[in-house]
Every structure is written in C-alpha cells, then in structure tokens.
Amino acid sequence: MLETLTTDMRTLHAVADLRQAVRDWKRDGLTVGLVPTMGALHEGHLSLVRAALRATDRVIVSIFVNPTQFDNPADLETYPRVMEADARLLAEAGAHVLYAPTVAEMYPSGFATTVSVRGVSDGLCGAHRPGHFDGVATVVCKLFLQSQADASFFGEKDFQQVHVVRRMAADLDIPIRVETCPTVREADGLAMSxxxxxxxxxxxxxxxxxxxxxxxxxxxxxxxxxxxxxxxxxxxxxxxxxxxxxxxxxxxxxxxxxxxxxxxxxxxxxxxxxxxxxxxxxxxxxxxxxxxx
Missing domain, CATH: 3.30.1300.10 (Pantoate-beta-alanine ligase, C-terminal domain)
Known part of the structure; x- marks a missing residue:
C-alpha cells in the first residue's frame, strides 16, 4: 500500500514498497539514511532527521510502536500515537520516506525469531525491563535489513540502546553505520522524550x-x-x-x-x-x- 502526501515525502507501509524505493535510489547512486522511531515525534527526533539529511542523500524515518520491547502491557497501551501530526513534522523537516509498517507486516503469522545481545544489554535498563533489548535488537535488525540503509541515526539519550544496536550490527555483519547524535533538551534541561x-x-x-x-x-x-x-x-x-x-x-x-x-x-x-x-x-x-x- 502506497500513499502520497501533499509534499514530496511518501508514506510506505509494506516492506516490498520500501525496498523498491531504496533500489531506485541506489540505482541512481544515492546514499540512504534511516532514523528508527516509535513516533510521537519531538525536536530530538527531528535533530536526527536533520543529521541524516546532512550525511546521506535520501532519508527514511520509520514509525513503529514495537510491542516486543514493552515489558509492561499498560505502557504499550498508553504510548502516544499521533501519526498524522508526525507525518506533517517529517514532511516539513524534509524526510523522503515515512515507513509505517503494521504489526502484521513486521511480525507476520509464524514469526519465531528473536535477536538477543549479551553483555552491553546487562544491567541498567536491561536489568529492570526483561526482554526489552531483545525486542529492540530484533526490530532494529529487521529495519536495517528492510531498508538496506547506509547509515542509521540514534540519540545519545538512549545510551545503552545505542551500544546494543552497534553490537548487533557488528556481530551480524550488517553493513550500516550507527551514528549517534547529542541529546536534545527542553529549556529547563529535561531530556526530550x-x-x-x-x-x-x-x-x-x-x-x-x-x-x-x-x-x-x-x-x-x-x-x-x-x-x-x-x-x-x-x-x-x-x-x-x-x-x-x-x-x-x-x-x-x-x-x-x-x-x-x-x-x-x-x-x-x-x-x-x-x-x-x-x-x-x-x-x-x-x-x-x-x-x-
């Protein structure tokens, strides 16, 4: 399924459509950046989009509230979902593709694989959110492979997550750069979230x-x-x-x-x-x- 916004940004929901867009770009010699998010976007996310635009020719922003990284069902239920507002922000920021897969697209019937990263996932958030980083590593691995991006962009606020993603990409020989960007803060110093x-x-x-x-x-x-x-x-x-x-x-x-x-x-x-x-x-x-x- 393919939708076109009033700007040049496209919204894609299917892996096949995403891969076709990336094939077209790479055939023209363009580099591709990926900014994985769960939506409810703020200036911190937009700073990652701008970093990706500086570093690559085409930028994909994914929005997927990943159920496998939530250890608390209530937290998953209350996580903010504002897709229409997010799409406007991304179009204004200059993103080229908003990739918004459904749960069924990401985890089709019979899905049975989990990516687990030991070591850097121990302690900190890993100790208090059982299974969280397995969910993160699995969905980011899928996004890396689906997008075949040259570089990905993450914020330093999620410092342990960055280490998990870097270790996963290195261990699985996924040819993608994992770039980190400084934490963006509110005027009072609170990290944007x-x-x-x-x-x-x-x-x-x-x-x-x-x-x-x-x-x-x-x-x-x-x-x-x-x-x-x-x-x-x-x-x-x-x-x-x-x-x-x-x-x-x-x-x-x-x-x-x-x-x-x-x-x-x-x-x-x-x-x-x-x-x-x-x-x-x-x-x-x-x-x-x-x-x-």
Whole structure:
C-alpha cells in the first residue's frame, strides 16, 4: 500500500514498497539514511532527521510502536500515537520516506525469531525491563535489513540502546553505520522524550527538571574526585526529595563498552539514571569528564 502526501515525502507501509524505493535510489547512486522511531515525534527526533539529511542523500524515518520491547502491557497501551501530526513534522523537516509498517507486516503469522545481545544489554535498563533489548535488537535488525540503509541515526539519550544496536550490527555483519547524535533538551534541561507529554499533573514538569540538574552536579562531583558512594547516595536522596517516587538505577559506566566503573580514573565515562515521576519512567545520561586543571 502506497500513499502520497501533499509534499514530496511518501508514506510506505509494506516492506516490498520500501525496498523498491531504496533500489531506485541506489540505482541512481544515492546514499540512504534511516532514523528508527516509535513516533510521537519531538525536536530530538527531528535533530536526527536533520543529521541524516546532512550525511546521506535520501532519508527514511520509520514509525513503529514495537510491542516486543514493552515489558509492561499498560505502557504499550498508553504510548502516544499521533501519526498524522508526525507525518506533517517529517514532511516539513524534509524526510523522503515515512515507513509505517503494521504489526502484521513486521511480525507476520509464524514469526519465531528473536535477536538477543549479551553483555552491553546487562544491567541498567536491561536489568529492570526483561526482554526489552531483545525486542529492540530484533526490530532494529529487521529495519536495517528492510531498508538496506547506509547509515542509521540514534540519540545519545538512549545510551545503552545505542551500544546494543552497534553490537548487533557488528556481530551480524550488517553493513550500516550507527551514528549517534547529542541529546536534545527542553529549556529547563529535561531530556526530550515522547514520555514527557505524560507529565501532566500539577508541578510535574517543575519536579522533573531536578533530574538533569542532579545528574550534572553528580558528574562534576565524581570528576572532582569525591567519593562515588557518597555522590550516588546524595543524588538519590536529592531526587526523592524533589518528588521522584523511585530511582531505578544510578550508575557510572565506561563510554566505550558500558563496563561498570567503581572509581573514576579519567577515562571517558557516562553517568546514567532511570527514575520514576508521577508514573512516568524518565531516563537520562551525561558524560563524566576529567576535572579541568
């Protein structure tokens, strides 16, 4: 099934149509970029589209709310779906194809394969969302193969996910570059996320901004050589005092391979957090850099 918008962007729903579009582009010597999303687009997603447009000749943006990466059925049910608004944003941004497959197209009757990535999927979100990264790795693997793109674009906010995707592509010899782009933040510092629109209670957004502020302060304290245990405990207490109901994890990992860091030694590291506020799970991360002399 093929639909044409009033702009030059096309909306495709079938793998066969997507592959035909890509074949036509590649026959003309054009490079192809892919931006995988689950929709409910915001400026963070659009920054990935712009990065893809700078780096490649044609850009595909996929929108698919992937059921296999949700460990909580209620979370899947409430995930925002605003396809019409998303299509307008993508057309205005200059995307060439919006690929919006159905669940039946992605997981047809008899589908029985799961892609599982060990190591970098352990701990952090992987420890608290059973099966989540298997779902991510499986659907992204399918999108890579369906699109046959030359490069893909992901945001650093989902830092562990980027590592999972990179490992999967490397291990399966999928010829695609996995590019990362900086986290885009709201004016108050909160990392942009489709889930932010669910922070609708009185004062929820004011409380949410405590997350990036606490994370930045903790990163500076660690870089200054303060006790890791003290910094972590202080940061957790600060978030709970700000109104967060739970700090799921707060952890320092090496940037290169997500190995746990017990003591910061000056090598590139990331401080990562997941915390709950008003029933919404927020994640974020910031680099930890050596203190300036």
């Amino acid at each position: 489709s889930r932010n629109r669910r922070l609708t209670g009185p004062g929820d957004r004011d409380r949410a901004r405590a997350l990036p502020r606490a994370l930045e302060d903790a990163a500076r304290a660690i870089a200054d050589g303060q006790s890791m245990d003290r910094v972590m405990a202080t940061t957790r207490d600060r978030l709970l005092a700000a109104g967060f109901s739970d700090v799921e994890y707060l952890d320092l990992r090496r940037e290169a391979d997500l190995a746990p860091v017990a003591r910061f030694d000056g090598r590139p590291a990331r401080l990562l957090v997941a915390a709950w506020l008003a029933g919404v799970r927020l994640i974020d991360n910031v680099p930890v850099l050596p203190a300036k002399m």
